[in-house]
Amino acid sequence: MREGAKARRQKGPRCARAFVHLCMCAVLVSGCVRARAKAQPDGPPLDVPAPPPRVVEPVGNEPPQLIPLPEEPRRTPVGPRATAPPRAEQPNTTKPEAPKVEAAPAEPPKSVEEAPKPAAPPTALQTTPPGAQAEVERNIRATMARAMRAYFMKYRFTHPTQEDFMRTVNEVSGRDLSWYWNQAMFGTQVLDYEVLRADSNPVNWFDDNLKEKKGETEYETQVILHRKGDFVFPVEAVVKFDNGETTFERWDGKERWVRYVYRKKAQVESVQIDPDYRVTLDRDYLNNSHTTESQHGAVHKVATYWMFLTQFLAQMLSWLA
Amino acid sequence: MADDQKGPVAAGFSLLWRRQGVLWWVFVVNLLCGALGAGPAAIRTAHALSHSLAGQKLSNGFDLGMFFELFRLPDIDLIRYSTSSYVFAFLFFLFMLFVTGGILETYRQDHRLRTGDFFAASGAFFWRFVRLLLLSIIPFAIVGMIYQGLSKLADHIGDRAIADQVGIFLGWAAMLIFLLLALWVRLWFDIAQVRAVARNERGMWRNLWKSWRITWHDSRHLFRIYFSISLVAWVTLVIGLVIWAHLPPTSLPLSFVLLELIVLAQLMTRLWQLASATTWYQRHAEVVAVEAVILTTPHPEEIVETTPSPAPDLPPADLGPELPPADA
Numbered sequence A: 001m002r003e004g005a006k007a008r009r010q011k012g013p014r015c016a017r018a019f020v021h022l023c024m025c026a027v028l029v030s031g032c033v034r035a036r037a038k039a040q041p042d043g044p045p046l047d048v049p050a051p052p053p054r055v056v057e058p059v060g061n062e063p064p065q066l067i068p069l070p071e072e073p074r075r076t077p078v079g080p081r082a083t084a085p086p087r088a089e090q091p092n093t094t095k096p097e098a099p100k101v102e103a104a105p106a107e108p109p110k111s112v113e114e115a116p117k118p119a120a121p122p123t124a125l126q127t128t129p130p131g132a133q134a135e136v137e138r139n140i141r142a143t144m145a146r147a148m149r150a151y152f153m154k155y156r157f158t159h160p161t162q163e164d165f166m167r168t169v170n171e172v173s174g175r176d177l178s179w180y181w182n183q184a185m186f187g188t189q190v191l192d193y194e195v196l197r198a199d200s201n202p203v204n205w206f207d208d209n210l211k212e213k214k215g216e217t218e219y220e221t222q223v224i225l226h227r228k229g230d231f232v233f234p235v236e237a238v239v240k241f242d243n244g245e246t247t248f249e250r251w252d253g254k255e256r257w258v259r260y261v262y263r264k265k266a267q268v269e270s271v272q273i274d275p276d277y278r279v280t281l282d283r284d285y286l287n288n289s290h291t292t293e294s295q296h297g298a299v300h301k302v303a304t305y306w307m308f309l310t311q312f313l314a315q316m317l318s319w320l321a
Numbered sequence B: 001m002a003d004d005q006k007g008p009v010a011a012g013f014s015l016l017w018r019r020q021g022v023l024w025w026v027f028v029v030n031l032l033c034g035a036l037g038a039g040p041a042a043i044r045t046a047h048a049l050s051h052s053l054a055g056q057k058l059s060n061g062f063d064l065g066m067f068f069e070l071f072r073l074p075d076i077d078l079i080r081y082s083t084s085s086y087v088f089a090f091l092f093f094l095f096m097l098f099v100t101g102g103i104l105e106t107y108r109q110d111h112r113l114r115t116g117d118f119f120a121a122s123g124a125f126f127w128r129f130v131r132l133l134l135l136s137i138i139p140f141a142i143v144g145m146i147y148q149g150l151s152k153l154a155d156h157i158g159d160r161a162i163a164d165q166v167g168i169f170l171g172w173a174a175m176l177i178f179l180l181l182a183l184w185v186r187l188w189f190d191i192a193q194v195r196a197v198a199r200n201e202r203g204m205w206r207n208l209w210k211s212w213r214i215t216w217h218d219s220r221h222l223f224r225i226y227f228s229i230s231l232v233a234w235v236t237l238v239i240g241l242v243i244w245a246h247l248p249p250t251s252l253p254l255s256f257v258l259l260e261l262i263v264l265a266q267l268m269t270r271l272w273q274l275a276s277a278t279t280w281y282q283r284h285a286e287v288v289a290v291e292a293v294i295l296t297t298p299h300p301e302e303i304v305e306t307t308p309s310p311a312p313d314l315p316p317a318d319l320g321p322e323l324p325p326a327d328a
Helices: A002-034 A130-155 A162-173 A178-184 A297-318 B008-018 B020-049 B053-059 B064-072 B078-109 B115-160 B166-199 B204-217 B219-245 B252-285
Strands: A100-103 A193-202 A219-227 A235-241 A246-251 A257-264 A268-273 A289-291
Touching: A130 A162, A162 A178, A193 A235, A193 A268, A193 A289, A219 A235, A219 A246, A219 A268, A235 A257, A246 A257, A289 B053, A297 B020, A297 B053, A297 B078, A297 B252, B008 B020, B008 B219, B008 B252, B020 B053, B020 B078, B020 B252, B053 B064, B064 B078, B078 B115, B078 B166, B078 B252, B115 B166, B115 B204, B166 B204, B166 B219, B166 B252, B204 B219, B219 B252
Parallel strands: none
Antiparallel strands: A100 A257, A193 A219, A219 A257, A235 A246, A235 A268, A268 A289
């Protein structure tokens, strides 16, 4: 009985409190509904002259004027294009030096929400052997400077959009770079390439009397390059053998991975993707290369410095003891 | 003793040199803590770089960009492995807190303690030094607050000054004042530790008050001792780092030896400060008999086993009437 009376006594104030809260909420909500930015000025409109007509040269319909890029020098030795259609591995008896290429099947089409795939990636890189790097670098810089100048001259005193910029660069460079813009500007793809595997095994590994001799034993070398991210970008790779031979490979990166097979009287020493560090969008440079021999120098150095810092920190901390 | 003719700094160094075993033990423990703290990071780095040409940028030089890649990349994320370094640094801190009693006792008695005696002294003073450490938080916090105030003042003046570098110089001055104040607080608590060991003091509040009076009374002399030794520490650190910076990047063994020498020099100067404080206290502060405090473990008393000898022929005691058998 007493509890019932107590509950009744508490019920009254609780209802009143709820009513007060309800009223406050109603007032706040009505205030929010009425609240509006005061966009219209109270005074009379300013007497501003009409803006001059925007003069924009139409550029969409005319074909871009192609600017010849420097001729790419021939490389030696030249492996098969990584963009060649996938083919089965064949016994390489006539030309043992030429590597075989096996590419992964193309990826299934992406969903609509994802950024559009590149329209047509170029089949060849704008790369040159190390001797002509400076020339290429100079040409790229010159092209970019021309593009920036053209962009400025065309759109000065106007309000260009990023499409205007991209169109200008396409025009000046003479290339359709929409495959790049789609990924780098509008997409969220990550660019990351890695050397998945690089090893050499004797061709006649089944021979019980096999005695490996440097320069005499024939090896089959397999190199697998892997595109970890979704960003498709053409890359080049350098394969070094222990007889000093170096092979440049180009891969358009369209497939998820590609395998190069070599038959040489030498073992692979190292493989490196993007040896000139030109693909600055690559997320992880550390997996861009692979060496068959362990590289302990860097590990020992990092460990030594880390240990010193730990010791120093411990010594500084013990100063408080 | 020949050291009586020397000043406290030189006598402290002589004491440190005579008892250099302590220094080597501390250094070995520090080295172990460093190695164990760096282990996980080294393993992770080996996993990432042992078959990568990117490591050549670190081994044939020291490319900071590549080094920071090791921290940035989520697959490696060396920052995560710095936890072990902190843990082992803290363990070394605890170790030093523990053995400080033994070290001061060694310096006070100036003879090589047996291992058991050393650790007995360490254990005897451990909790007292923990209490001192907790009490030291108060003055160190005050010094920290003073530094905060000074740096804010330096910023305030620097913002209003016409010359650009006024704020920087004032900031350095604030840092210098902070270091000197911190050194003074350290000196005060070192004297407290020395006094606690010398007098076997148990009340740390009382000990701290007495040490304050001693330190304040002869502040100029004591501070000069500590400042000169600290100067040696800073100079050796700077010289060592300059030499290290000029070493060829591929000479890793030499670099390792040099860095360890730097750490050894830092530890040595810290123990030198303790030895000098002990020497100074024994000479100038309070006369305490060396034998006053007995912390050594007592030697086990010799137990003489008595060999059973034939009972002497004594007249039979009167045991009363013989009891009848139970089953009777």
